[in-house]
Amino acid sequence: MLAFLAKRMLAVIPVMAIVAIVVFLLLRLSPGDPALVIAGDNADAEAVQRIRVALGLDQPLVTQFWVWLRNMLSGDLGASIFSKLPVTDLILQRAEPTLSLALATMVFAISVAIPLGTIAGATAGSWLDRSLMAVSVVGFSLPAFVLGYCMIYVFALQLGWAPVQGFTSISKGFLPFLHSIALPALTLGLAYMVLIARITRASVLEMMGEDFIRTARAKGVVERLVVTHHALRNAAIPILTIIGIGVALLISGVVVIETVFNIPGIGRLVVDAILKRDYPVIQGVILLFSAVYVLINLAIDVGYALLDPRVRY
């Protein structure tokens, strides 16, 4: 058990190292020269050279990488080329809306998807099952921003139930906060919900054919308990796994949804940075999001190794 945990945790190191190298190379090998950008159009060659030395851009690539990596590991993500503020501060300032949106989305998606997927799996072929499968194809095909505009049109413009755009901080009260986060979370959550529901359906359906289900029924367990206690519990591993893998979907979605709903979060930060080519900010956000993704999946792997006695490596 300990060997498995150690092995799983160590496996994160090469993955993150590759991520770091890719992110570093990506932006360092770009054709634009950051020193020229900072210096502006009217700067002379000497001023550009000064900035280049100050940023360490005159060093060999490998040296630059080690300096950069050391800074990253000590929590220094560098400073924005334009606002001169540290990237960590910029991210922290924008963390609340993004974190709220992501959490609200996960709560919504998981709490709807698991019951829905379980019922569909236990009653495979029923109208509920068929409509879930139909909705899921549509859910995968509808781009998040298109769904976002449909939501705004129906719930904000026509019915007036929700604000059109913007974000209200939780410090201004829980209800106004929930009110502002509801539409974006529903929008972002649909694809994630559909993904989890599909996997839940498939793994519950697979469990329903197992011998222990027949045994449970034979000894007179109520059908509802057969499904929840016997089928769903044993189907937990693929469901947890897809919840972890689906986080990638959430991260990509956040970037687009924050633009649609005009939410000042980390997604908006990175889009603005990309439009202005503010490389340190882009690097910082990609590293952060990748690390979050890798760590969530590590936590899930470790979690079910601890909880499920069948997982032994």
Add this chain to the structure above:
Amino acid sequence: MTLLSPAQADEGPRNPLLGLAAQALRHPSVLIGGFIVAAIVIMAAAAPWLGTVDPVRINPAMRLKPPSDPFWFGTDLFGRDIYSRVVYGARSSLMVGVSVAACAIVFGVAIGLVTGYFRGLDVVVMRVMDGLMAIPTFLLAIALVSLTRASVGTVVVALTIPEIPRVVRLVRSVVLTVREESYVEAAISVGTPTPLILLRHILPSTIAPLLVLGTYVCAQAILVEAALSFLGTGLPPEISSWGNMISEGRTFFQVMPRLVFLPSLFLALTVLGINLLGDGLRDTLDPRIAKRM
């Protein structure tokens, strides 16, 4: 014949390809998806003959007109004909989707075949692929696009790179199973050169699952291109693409939702059609494919 893995080819005495095609066409997803895709492809190919005008002609006197006789879907904020732009937009989306799927499959197959077959390479390459897959696809794509000036080429490259690891993993998993088959061992034992084994005995087994994965990559690429263009980092604004139209229309969304909804409708329909086709092909070609994806 090339469509089939040797195991399937042994099963039927009649031409198995015809049988499989007939079986696929009976699947409702293949029928509906194929119909939608065919309609969009015909629309894109026949764009100049479908009553369209020049989709980029600016006409300031006719800004933001409602749908009427010469402008079936109305005009946008530069006075361009929305109907023509939507029809021509199909060309951009399909071109990006098909190019990305083709490039990702070519590179993915090359890397996957070699790494699956040579165990030493496998460890190193798969770690790199794991690392690439740990970066959220969409972020990697926008970071790649932001490196250079927006053009169709850079968008295709930026969308292809994040998709390659998925193809590599699929091809590798097929190679790992097939290389243990007795016909591959037989080929090795009679001294067939390795490149020939890879191409003649192993590659055919990857075709069916790749066909399915290819449809998903194509749909995903169309979605991501639209999202990139929507954020202003995708195709250059002078190209008529659905993402660009939604991006330009969003400022006027509250007064004229049509500017956003019309291109969105075609975008969603296209992706839906391709996804349905992929689901149907997956179910009919080989039920085992689903387990590998």
